[in-house]
Amino acid sequence: MDILFAILPWVAIVIVALIIFGSCIKIVPQSRAYVITRLGRFLTVWDEGVKFKVPFVDRIVKNVSLKEQVVDFAPQPVITKDNVTMQIDSVVYFQITDPKLYTYGIENPMSAIENLTATTLRNIIGDLELDQTLTSRDHINTKMRALLDEATDPWGIKVNRVELKNIMPPRDIQESMEKQMRAERERRESILQAEGQKQSQILVAEGEKQSAILRADAAKQAAILQAEGAKQAKILEAEAEAEAILKVQQATADAIRLINEAAPGQGVLTIKALEAFTAAANGKATKIIIPSELQGIAGLAAAAKTVFDTEDPKATITKTVPRQ
Known part of the structure; x- marks a missing residue:
């Protein structure tokens, strides 16, 4: 028993040492990065793989995802150049490229990106009229991405895309736009109907034209066949007459020959x-x-x-x- 009591403290020490040693071994997954400090000071950034930190000295202060992330912001009120207030919500696609800057560059990155997006959107929409805002989404998206990417670069963030999800004008403007769209649809329908009638008339005229051409061609072919028949009849008649003359001449020649052969007195x-x-x-x-x-x-x-x-x-x- 004395030996057992003597061994127990050492066993406890070994177990504690193993636990501490195990806690110091870290496996960093792919597409993740760990920001490490030593005694409160930045030390390094771990990428994927097996890593070992010094117990009680090194500390993981940030677990950063390197995948592309999406943040959807609530609709923001904006005013156009022609003083129309509308609601616009946007979506930002970004990726962390520098875990150190992302950790120490700004306190709350998501809140900063949201506020920066709203400010940038108001500035851009303020230079556009309502019609331009509704028809220039690609231009707005491209300009916002460039401005946000430049502003977030010191934070270790790269903005890949910015998309405007919804542009919601005031109710009265929406009703006016719906009336305008309805009138435009009716106008297009009238144009399509007129075009259909025009095409129908063209097809009828084309059919009549083709029918007249076929009739004229049939009459022409009939005349050609009739003339060809008359020609063949005359040729046959001439050939018959020639054959008759030939036979008469042949008979005369045969008669003369017979007379000569008979030696008449x-x-x-x-x-x-x-x-x-x-x-x-x-x-x-x-x-x-x-x-x-x-x-x-x-x-x-x-x-x-x-x-x-x-x-x-x-x-x-x-x-x-x-x-x-």
């Missing part, structure tokens, strides 16, 4: 000549030349008399002299 030739003379005498010739070979034919006088009785009295018969 003088009597046959004389008879054929007489037939040709008779055909010529039936015409209207005023002068007929009679071959000497036909003068001896018994019917020559009668044929000649018929010619002189039916034709021109001045017609003459010429005798051909036989070749020696």
Whole structure:
């Protein structure tokens, strides 16, 4: 028992030492930063990782988040250049870039940012009229971000964006704006209706135009086909006539060839000549030349008399002299 009582104080001392040692080991999470002082004086800034501080000497005075933060401020009354009072609420997106300046640069950073935002907003809106305020949100946001970022830089804060959530004019101005918007919508609706009617008329006229073009094109094609048909008919008729003439000539040639192949005698030739003379005498010739070979034919006088009785009295018969 004496040994146990002797050991207990040392065990207690070891346990206390372990507790103190464990409390001096710190693990800094990512996107966080610890501001460390030693004996009340700034020492360093811990980033993520395992850190060790001296017991009873070092102290963590600030646990700072390095993530982007958002603060939404209540609506602020502002007055425009044309003396219109309105309520505007804004949202500020900021990030702590220097934990030391953020800890020692200003006492209450959030309150300072809110007051600075309200002051900057009043200054900017005071230089704008109501219509400009309602239509220049991007310009106001950009200008406010630049001014706030410059003012908060000594505090270790970077302002990334500033957004105006709502711009609320007085009630009477809102009613006037609603009437104006309603009139503008009605005007646009009238314009759209007129444009629709115009487009409808254009489409009707275009349809009639296309229909007339198609009718004219159909008539043109019909005329072309009719002319083509007449042309083909004439071509076929000419080809038929040419073929008929060709066949007659071919028949004549075949007849002559057959006669030549048959070697006709003088009597046959004389008879054929007489037939040709008779055909010529039936015409209207005023002068007929009679071959000497036909003068001896018994019917020559009668044929000649018929010619002189039916034709021109001045017609003459010429005798051909036989070749020696």
